[in-house]
Amino acid sequence: MLGFVESDLLRLCLSLIGSASISFIAFKAKALSISGALAAFVMGASFVFFGEPIWFALLLTFFVSSSFWSKFKKYSKQKQQAEQRYEKSGRRDCWQVLANGGLGMLLCVTSYFVTADWLLPLFIMIMAIVTADTWATEIGSLSRSKPRHILTGREVDAGTSGGITVLGTAAAIAGAAVIGAVAASLTGKWSYLVIAFCAGIIGCMLDSLLGATLQRMFHCSSCNRIVEKSVHCGKVAKHISGKIWINNDVVNISASLIGSVLVLVFYVMF
Numbered sequence: 659m660l661g662f663v664e665s666d667l668l669r670l671c672l673s674l675i676g677s678a679s680i681s682f683i684a685f686k687a688k689a690l691s692i693s694g695a696l697a698a699f700v701m702g703a704s705f706v707f708f709g710e711p712i713w714f715a716l717l718l719t720f721f722v723s724s725s726f727w728s729k730f731k732k733y734s735k736q737k738q739q740a741e742q743r744y745e746k747s748g749r750r751d752c753w754q755v756l757a758n759g760g761l762g763m764l765l766c767v768t769s770y771f772v773t774a775d776w777l778l779p780l781f782i783m784i785m786a787i788v789t790a791d792t793w794a795t796e797i798g799s800l801s802r803s804k805p806r807h808i809l810t811g812r813e814v815d816a817g818t819s820g821g822i823t824v825l826g827t828a829a830a831i832a833g834a835a836v837i838g839a840v841a842a843s844l845t846g847k848w849s850y851l852v853i854a855f856c857a858g859i860i861g862c863m864l865d866s867l868l869g870a871t872l873q874r875m876f877h878c879s880s881c882n883r884i885v886e887k888s889v890h891c892g893k894v895a896k897h898i899s900g901k902i903w904i905n906n907d908v909v910n911i912s913a914s915l916i917g918s919v920l921v922l923v924f925y926v927m928f
């Protein structure tokens with residue numbers, strides 16, 4: 659256990675070796691691109707060296723579970739149709755890795771130098787949100803029923819930003835609960851299960867709202883689809899809505915930060 663390693667040099671070596679091994683396995687399994695593997699290596703090493711075991715355990719829970727669901731039924735017709743609209747699919751690149759774990763890494767490094775009771779709860783909530791959102795996207799894309807727009811309630815095509823399904827919502831709840839259960843079991847504080855659950859649901863809904871209102875969207879004249887990609891079917895797509903600088907990675911980071919801070923405020927107050 660790293661908690662019993664007194665030498666910082668030994669701890670650094672263990673963090674580098676462990677992180678390199680996991681990143682290499684993920685790259686070979688086609689879960690990460692080269693840039694994604696490099697980002698995951700830096701992130702994993704930072705979590706192991708600067709944080710207590712719970713920090714890395716939650717990161718690993720998110721990564722392993724999300725990678726599993728991204729590969730699960732990857733040949734599903736519904737999932738293939740949904741992924742045609744996504745800006746990114748398949749292997750995660752460095753920006754996706756940082757969008758999901760960057761805020762957590764910042765909190766982890768901060769916890770090494772600063773003692774603050776709110777750092778770990780905030781991290782748990784952020785991991786609950788990114789896990790809930792990823793599970794909702796990966797599992798929700800398998801839904802046989804069409805998503806409904808979060809604002810209008812109208813049916814939309816699979817993969818449309820702001821679209822939600824019963825299956826995806828259930829997956830988000832399960833993902834947040836898993837993070838909360840791991841955090842609670844490792845610390846003995848079952849209040850962490852509650853805040854992870856609440857943050858996961860709030861953050862996931864915020865993600866859908868931001869996706870429906872602010873995320874950039876394009877129209878592909880070749881296939882007549884509304885997509886997240888600026889280039890689709892080999893042609894430049896027309897920007898039709900959202901802020902041009904707000905892509906899915908920005909939405910993920912924003913939803914994670916806003917959702918976790920909201921729940922943290924209530925957690926501290928009550």
